[in-house]
Amino acid sequence: MTGAARGIGLxxxxxxxxxxxxxxxxxxxxxTLAPAAAAxxxxxxxxxxxxDVADPAQVNAAVQGIVxxxxxxxxxxxxxGVAVFKPIGETTFxxxxxxxxxxxxxxxxxxxxxxxxxxQNGGGAIVNIASISGLRASTLRVAYGTSKAALIHLTRxxxxxxxxxxxxxxxxxxxxxxxxxxxxxxxxxxxxxxxxAIPQNxxxxxxxxxSVAGFLCSAAAGYVNGQVIAVDGGFDAAGVxxxxxxxxxxxxSDG
Numbered sequence: 001m002t003g004a005a006r007g008i009g010l011x012x013x014x015x016x017x018x019x020x021x022x023x024x025x026x027x028x029x030x031x032t033l034a035p036a037a038a039a040x041x042x043x044x045x046x047x048x049x050x051x052d053v054a055d056p057a058q059v060n061a062a063v064q065g066i067v068x069x070x071x072x073x074x075x076x077x078x079x080x081g082v083a084v085f086k087p088i089g090e091t092t093f094x095x096x097x098x099x100x101x102x103x104x105x106x107x108x109x110x111x112x113x114x115x116x117x118x119x120q121n122g123g124g125a126i127v128n129i130a131s132i133s134g135l136r137a138s139t140l141r142v143a144y145g146t147s148k149a150a151l152i153h154l155t156r157x158x159x160x161x162x163x164x165x166x167x168x169x170x171x172x173x174x175x176x177x178x179x180x181x182x183x184x185x186x187x188x189x190x191x192x193x194x195x196x197a198i199p200q201n202x203x204x205x206x207x208x209x210x211s212v213a214g215f216l217c218s219a220a221a222g223y224v225n226g227q228v229i230a231v232d233g234g235f236d237a238a239g240v241x242x243x244x245x246x247x248x249x250x251x252x253s254d255g
Contacts, residue, residue: 003080005032007179011206024066026051053106063113073117075217078107079129085140103147123166125217159226168225175232200233
């Protein structure tokens with residue numbers, strides 16, 4: 001599990017632990033990672049590793065550490081991600097590369113390092129945490145949205161190639177989720193707009209994302225491969241979703 005020190009990543013880790021699995025938590029934020037792992041209170045079933053997923057050497061070292069501790073890897077959740085929300089003209093190349101390095105390169109590197117270990121035990125499952133921003137364009141998301149769209153296509157590439165060898169790869173595209181970060185950066189106006197645009201009129205929960213990730217990694221999803229599941233309350237399905245039309249307005253004809 002990458003990006004596991006908080007939010008969706010930590011929630012997914014908790015789901016796996018509650019369902020009897022051992023979990024390796026990878027995160028670049030060592031100060032947050034250590035207390036998060038301790039708070040899970042699962043002893044040697046949790047392995048916390050400080051790792052920058054955009055660094056090939058750190059990723060390879062982390063995977064070696066997991067194998068030493070657990071002996072195998074059956075599932076990988078590529079959740080690590082960063083975001084820069086700026087207009088296209090104000091997004092620097094350095095910011096662009098930072099987002100791509102973590103959100104896209106990280107999933108590529110972690111999959112590349114974990115797949116051979118999975119194959120030693122007959123295969124496994126990989127879930128890439130994309131975003132609704134990878135399916136729907138929006139302002140201020142040139143780097144973030146593009147990275148998540150690329151991650152979705154990477155998922156399909158991985159599924160086609162690795163599926164034949166016993167590794168299923170799928171993606172989750174969450175809509176707005178109730179995380180501590182969302183509470184900090186989403187103003188009341190933004191929250192109202194999202195509620196208005198989402199058919200279920202609310203944000204998702206970390207637990208709802210985690211349960212889908214758990215399903216995709218389980219034997220119950222044994223024939224699910226190369227799919228992108230939007231866990232978004234119907235946000236993507238709504239399309240344009242004009243507020244006036246959603247209220248049941250019906251235009252009257254002159255006849």
